[in-house]
Amino acid sequence: MYTQAIEVNPNVAAYYGNRSFAYLKTECFGYALNDASKAIELDESYVKGYYRRAAAYMSLGKFKQALKDFNAVTVARPNDKDAKTKFLECSKIVKRKAFENAIAVEETRKSVADSLNLETMTIEDCYNGPKLEDGHVTLHFMKSLMETFKEGKKLHRRYAYQVVLLYFLDVYFLEQKNKLLASQKLA
Numbered sequence: 001m002y003t004q005a006i007e008v009n010p011n012v013a014a015y016y017g018n019r020s021f022a023y024l025k026t027e028c029f030g031y032a033l034n035d036a037s038k039a040i041e042l043d044e045s046y047v048k049g050y051y052r053r054a055a056a057y058m059s060l061g062k063f064k065q066a067l068k069d070f071n072a073v074t075v076a077r078p079n080d081k082d083a084k085t086k087f088l089e090c091s092k093i094v095k096r097k098a099f100e101n102a103i104a105v106e107e108t109r110k111s112v113a114d115s116l117n118l119e120t121m122t123i124e125d126c127y128n129g130p131k132l133e134d135g136h137v138t139l140h141f142m143k144s145l146m147e148t149f150k151e152g153k154k155l156h157r158r159y160a161y162q163v164v165l166l167y168f169l170d171v172y173f174l175e176q177k178n179k180l181l182a183s184q185k186l187a
Contacts, residue, residue, distance in 0.1 A: 002018050002019035011042060012042070013046040015039075016039035017036065017046060017048045017049050020032045020033075020034075020036040020052040020053070021052055029059040033053060033056035035052075036056055037053055040053065045076075047072075050070075050072045051070075051086075054067075055086075063097060066090050067090045067091060070087040070090050073086075073087070074087050118162060129148045129154070129155055130144035130155065132159055132163075135162065136166075137163060137166065
């Protein structure tokens with residue numbers, strides 16, 4: 001009905017405002033926003049246009065824009081309790097969102113392995129403990145490591161990190177392989 005009225009006379013703000021209300025009721029918030037904006041464009045003093053656009057913005061999660069329009073409504077109609085209630089509700093949401101953004105911590109999951117640069121860990125000339133051969137744990141390395149521990153000495157931290165990383169990579173790839181095999185059995 002409102003669409004037909006708009007086709008006959010496209011310069012009446014109330015037609016767009018009423019169709020915007022109908023769109024809000026049917027949860028077509030994008031259309032409601034467009035019609036409310038058109039109503040305001042046609043008549044900047046059409047308060048219902050601001051109210052309907054604010055409601056559409058709220059429904060779309062655009063709370064800052066909604067707050068501006070609810071503010072325009074409360075300025076134009078200071079005694080409108082519903083508009084004041086919606087304005088306060090929207091204001092609380094905007095403040096809460098701002099607070100959440102202020103305390104939010106960026107969650108970047110960086111692996112410990114990614115933060116280690118083994119190449120920059122220099123091995124002192126005085127170190128005489130076991131050394132990895134080509135980055136692999138060998139029988140010779142393990143026997144030498146046991147002797148080092150028996151003597152109360154320590155493994156250099158570079159080699160310790162390498163051993164731990166190798167172990168966890170082996171475990172990770174084994175888990176991935178097992179998951180793949182399990183998913184193939186289910187299929």
